[in-house]
Amino acid sequence: MSSTTPQDVLSTEKMNLRAALIERIGGYMTAHAIGVAADLALADLIGTGSRTSDELAAETRTHEPSLRRLLRTLVAVGVAAEPEPGRFTLTDIGSQLRSDSPDSLRNFARMFCHPIFLTSWSSLHHSVTTGERAFDHVYGSGIYDWLAQHGETSALFNEAMSEESRISAGQLAAAYDFPATGTVVDLGGGDGTLLTAILGARPGLRGIVFDSPSGVAEAPATLSKAGLADRCEVRAGDFFQSVPGGGDLYIIKSVFQDWGDGEARAILRTCRAHMPASATLLIVGTVLPETADTSAPVAFFTDINMMVMTGGRERTESEFRAMLEETGFTVRSVGHGQAGPLSVIQAVPATAA
Template identity: 75%
Template sequence: MTAVVNDATEKMDLRAELIVRIGGYMTAHSIGVAAELGIADLIKDGVRGSDELAAESGTHEPSLRRLLRTLTAVGLTTEPEPGRFALTDVGAQLRSDSPDSLRAFSRMFCHPILLRAWQGLGHSVTTGERAFDHVYGTDFYSYVAEQGDANRLFNEAMSEESRIAAGQLAAGHDFSEAKKVIDLGGGDGTLLAAILSGRPQLRGVVFDSASGVAEAPATLEKAGVADRCEVRAGDFFQDIPMDGDLYIIKSVFQDWNDEDSLALLRSCRSQMPDSATLLIVGSVLPETASTDQPIMFFTDLNMLVNTGGRERTEAEFRAMLEETGFTVRSVRLGAAGPLSIIEAAPAAAGR
């Protein structure tokens, strides 16, 4: 009898695990709505009643309470007494005033634009094509660039995502031999601002598309490095700044398929000085999947759906770099927060 009960309990636990995973989209919607409403900003460091939060957010109190209880169930809030809620350390990242804020990131990745594209995952898996193009009739970056509010939100989300890795890279890499750093695909300049801060000998260039660098001047000005950093708009598949001695490409290759990634590396190899160094900062997949680091596998699938890109293993990065005329000097896994750093050089200089 005990064996039967234990077997039934195990089956129920396994069933519950699967159902929780099936309900992942419900978690995402719950977080997205909470982020959009600014609930974490209203709770802040205290314990607030759902009636107070509803009045301040302009929401229906019984329904907001149900949302907050669900957020408690997934670990973003606690309910120390009935109807009163506080933030957990995880939930506190939804505060817009937190230095570790992921509020914009949460809003962007729970945005209807991305959620609708993800409904086309089956199309991507079946055909290998980008679901985003299938759903919207154009590519992700062209579409978002034309959506004013969404484009600003996307840039802010990427800035938030970069913050931890930027700090880790700025603190953990030796920049003593560099004079001019070129950040290819540098977006709003968060990474380069972190690198230049406290290093008065360094100069830099943030290079990205016109929409990508739109917020960069403000970021650099706020960091106090605008006088040492240029902002240039362009297409890194065609022309890149040729006057750097250290080139950084962070979280870019994941956006592109192998053909485009090779084209980008060839563009770099043909235009960067032979004496320069290339740093690739991004996720490096293990050779076999496990439950240890699910985020990079989510990212890999997100690239399949939205951009047609992919995450890669160390062996795949090494093969691409060798094919395009680079020599890998080192691979430091997890050296930039959750991201890794691959250091390479033009082959002649890497010998």
């Protein structure tokens, strides 16, 4: 007979629940640990093999006992493994921190664990109580104005956004039925990662990458490296004022989350005013479920991150539909999860519906 009593079971359940909450409370500790690992390039140094904490400390010029404690914490959260005392390898999750990985998120980790994010998040209470951006409260300006004055951090931000886009760009290029010919305009296209994937899959297409001057700073190099410079223009501008005309397909990926409803509608009205009546608009981004659940926590973290950092927000399908209809568009389809974790909303000018 089992000696386990109902009280023992209840006690175990309570302890498990307690541990689960404590782990979530300590989430910021995980972020700091991964951020330091990314800054030290530990994943690059470990690579596909294994390294001791002594070796890693010597190469990173860090305090070995402290570095070993950091590495053990990375093991505890599934980023690394310790097959024998003091020797460490990477897990599949941790391998994404390698700079040479096609799925690299090293710069993404460095950016989102950067002091400007962590300090802004420490003022989350300010955003919740006032509705104001915590970043502005801490730094005295909007994040994009701040980045424009801090070139090194701006470059890291652009690299992080490129890493985040790489996988979804490939999935979108493979999943969406892009036309064989015509011109694709990527609004807020950054360094051209998305158009590189699309034009690479459709040799008859031409493209235009459109973003702010700092946003498109790396686009010529990206397109040139991919051999696409002759098929894709790079234009700098302000999509609140004007966007390139004459396109056949306009894409807005991971842009609306940065803005509040008023600004998002202004962007759509600019698009509607400048795009041909025959053109199609694709909005690629997160579409929240109408009621919150536990299936996609990253989407809700992104939503609150936008509240803290930019004053933007993620939206539900019904909110997107209403916003598009108010600005002169008709939604033709919503492909949930069509680009990996991101969804694809296809809309056309209302007169073309």
